[in-house]
Amino acid sequence: MFRRRAATLQRHRHRSRRTRVTHYRVWWLWLAVWWRTETTSKLISSPLASRTTLGEAMTTYFFMISTDPDVDPRRCAVGLACAAEALTSGHEVEVFFASHAVQLLQGQFIDGLDSRVGMPSGTCRTMMESLIAGAKIACSTGSQAVVGVTPENADEVLMVTDGLVWSGPPGVVAMSAAADVVLSF
Numbered sequence: 001m002f003r004r005r006a007a008t009l010q011r012h013r014h015r016s017r018r019t020r021v022t023h024y025r026v027w028w029l030w031l032a033v034w035w036r037t038e039t040t041s042k043l044i045s046s047p048l049a050s051r052t053t054l055g056e057a058m059t060t061y062f063f064m065i066s067t068d069p070d071v072d073p074r075r076c077a078v079g080l081a082c083a084a085e086a087l088t089s090g091h092e093v094e095v096f097f098a099s100h101a102v103q104l105l106q107g108q109f110i111d112g113l114d115s116r117v118g119m120p121s122g123t124c125r126t127m128m129e130s131l132i133a134g135a136k137i138a139c140s141t142g143s144q145a146v147v148g149v150t151p152e153n154a155d156e157v158l159m160v161t162d163g164l165v166w167s168g169p170p171g172v173v174a175m176s177a178a179a180d181v182v183l184s185f
Contacts, residue, residue: 059086059092060094060178060179060181061091062179062183063093064098064172064184065101065184066101066185067079067099069101069104069109070100073116076101077117083135084131093135093136096140096172097140098140098172099140099143100143100146102139102143102147102149103147104128105137105160106149106159107158110125111125132160138165138167138175139165139167140168141167142168
């Protein structure tokens with residue numbers, strides 16, 4: 001009888017612990033839902049979300065393009081296309097080219113990209129020219145040096161030199177922190 005009673009008590013203790021764990025998990029789930037709701041409502045009512053241009057919502061997009069175009073040219077073209085689309089839609093766009101993606105700023109390189117990604121001739125150049133005309137363009141000084149471009153010879157090699165921001169990691173951090181949406185390609 002004693003053994004039977006001890007086994008029954010052990011089962012009750014186990015159930016009790018299981019119940020406590022369940023209540024603990026439910027409490028954490030409730031907290032997570034509450035936090036997400038509070039955070040979302042603050043984002044919706046934030047000053048960033050309420051900026052407007054001519055009555056339409058304007059969002060700042062930051063695109064970080066760092067994929068090597070020799071390794072994955074399609075991903076680079078998709079990044080350019082998304083940035084150009086955001087600009088066409090009336091949003092503020094900032095693009096930072098890093099690593100070997102700085103080659104996309106070279107006129108000769110961008111002309112050869114269309115055939116490698118299966119797009120009609122001139123498509124990538126058109127997207128890049130629209131970005132140059134309306135977006136803030138920045139590039140990594142160190143990455144440009146690796147491919148042989150410096151601020152001194154940039155006029156001869158790059159499609160854009162006026163307004164080009166030469167920077168590094170501090171520029172990436174500052175631009176991404178100020179943006180509403182950050183996308184990396």
